[in-house]
Structure formats: structure tokens, C-alpha cells
Amino acid sequence: MFVRQTYDNKQQLIFSLSLKATREKFHFKTKHSNKNRYEVHCEIENCSWRLYAKRLDPTDEFEIKTFNNVHTCSSLQIHPNHKHVNxxxxxxxxxxxxxxxxxxxxxxxxxxxxxxxxxxxxxxxxxxxxxxxxxxxxxxGSSEECFAKLPIYFHNLKRHNPGIVPYIQTDYEDSFECCFYAIESMGAFKGTILHAVAMDGNYQILPLAHGICKKESGLTWTWFLEKLYECVGDCQELTFVTDRADAIRVSIENVFPHAHHGLLVKAYKRNVFEELWYRFSSTRPQVAAYLSAIPRAK
The missing domain is CATH 1.10.10 (Arc Repressor Mutant, subunit A)
Known part of the structure; x- marks a missing residue:
């Protein structure tokens, strides 16, 4: 902040002051404030820090007229409950x-x-x-701004990807209700879709990312997981649950070396399931007790 610096309005000036006070760990108090002028001093008595700004008529802009940015109080104070923080x-x-x-x-x-x-x-x-x-x-951007970009995104999605079927459903006021798109050309492309999903706060499946590649391999899984890493990072206590594909295991170890990795397995015969469940219960009794609350059919 400096002399002759202007702000769109007084609220923007006050916000900038609050940001400065929070970062520099001091409080200020308002000496004069009306639609035409704004003057603040350091909250510590006899400190020389002060700022005076005035509205530039006929606009709403405020300009800093005088500004002493030096504190003469004993030291900058630590304010655990900072009143300017929002x-x-x-x-x-x-x-x-x-x-x-x-x-x-x-x-x-x-x-x-x-x-x-x-x-x-x-x-x-x-x-x-x-x-x-x-x-x-x-x-x-805000949710409103993001939804406003959706028609443009779908238009370009269809324009640059022949075979994709995008559709946006709106209500009688032309407000967004739902959207749909299908990759119709995948049959001709003979490609593979790689998916990453998670569980949200309501224990519902949340799609995180998907990629399209020519075939599933160590290279494509590594590429996909590297892109996923750019989005989510190496989160604390991050866990992957996958099938037993060795390519996925190696890629996770390389891209997310600190993550946990569990396997999603299926037993197609009752006797195989019972044998595996007995072995599991013997080695992980607490987990088995937790899983026992889930219906056996699931």
C-alpha cells in the first residue's frame, strides 16, 4: 500500500488493510469513516502508524492521500484472536x-x-x-461461473471429438438441471478407459478422473496416475483399492510411494470364499468382525 494508490471502493480498501494487518500482526482502529473519507490509526496509543484516504468524486474510488507505514509502538503485537480476520x-x-x-x-x-x-x-x-x-x-471461479461455461465446453467437446454425444437438460427458465455425455466412438477406437473414483463425506462414490488410452499397460497407468497426482497430491493416509493387475501395483509404488494399497478380490465359488474368509479372519480378526456387519451376499 502506498500514497496515491486507488481502490475501486471503500470496501476494497478496508479489505486490503485487513489483509495487511493480519499478515503483519497488528490491529488498527477507525478514526473517521464516511462516504467521502476513511482514516485509521494503529490501535496502540501514540503509535505513528496511520492511513488517510479520500473518495475521488464523482466515482466510488478511494485514493490513499497520506500513509505513515512505520510503527513506533514497542513491537508488533501477536493477536491470537485477530479482529480483522474473516x-x-x-x-x-x-x-x-x-x-x-x-x-x-x-x-x-x-x-x-x-x-x-x-x-x-x-x-x-x-x-x-x-x-x-x-x-x-x-x-x-464461483459455481455460477462454472455452470455458465458448461455449454461452451460441451460445444467444443463435440466439435473436436466426433462421435461424442453431449446433452444439457435445463428447466423452463433455462437453468441447469443435469448433463450427459457418451463416448460413442469408443467401439471404433478400440481403446480403454481408466477410472479413478473416491468416497465423499456422505459415503457416496465420487468420480475423480478418467483417461482414455490405446491399451492398459504399465506406461499408461503410470501416465494416468501422474496426472492424478497433479490434482490430488500425496495426501496423508491415501489408500488405493484396485484389482490385482501388476501394472497398477508398480505404477502406484512409483507415483504414490507413501500411499497404502489394498486389493479388490472376488471369489466365484462358495467353498473358495469360505476358505479365504477363514484365513482372513484368522489373521485380521478385528477387520473381519467389522466386515461381518455387511451382508454376506455383498
């Missing part, structure tokens, strides 16, 4: 961090921990969750 301030800081480390996926608890350490303030779970939502909106 979801936009924390979300903007988090957005800057996420932009540099796109491969990392933060849970609200991790955000709370990292912002507490980085800003030396108390950030609870709800504040962290709101900050993440605002950061994601800055990073990806």
Missing part, C-alpha cells in the same frame, strides 16, 4: 498458498493447523472451512 482475508492468503502448491489437498483441520502456525492466530474448523470455500472460488 473468510475473505484467510481465503485470499490460502488462495496464494494453494496457487503455489496445487498438488496439495487441504482438509479444514489441516488448514486450521497451517494458518494457526503461519499467521499465529486462532483459526477454528468453521473459519477454516469458510476460508477454503472462498479460496476455491478465487482459484476456480
Amino acid at each position: 473468510k475473505k482475508v484467510m481465503g485470499t492468503i490460502l488462495h496464494e498458498i494453494m496457487g503455489k502448491t496445487r498438488s496439495k489437498v487441504w482438509s479444514p483441520n489441516e488448514i486450521s493447523r497451517d494458518l494457526n502456525a503461519f499467521l499465529e492466530i486462532n483459526v477454528d474448523y468453521k473459519q477454516a472451512w469458510r476460508a477454503k470455500q472462498y479460496a476455491m472460488e478465487l482459484l476456480l
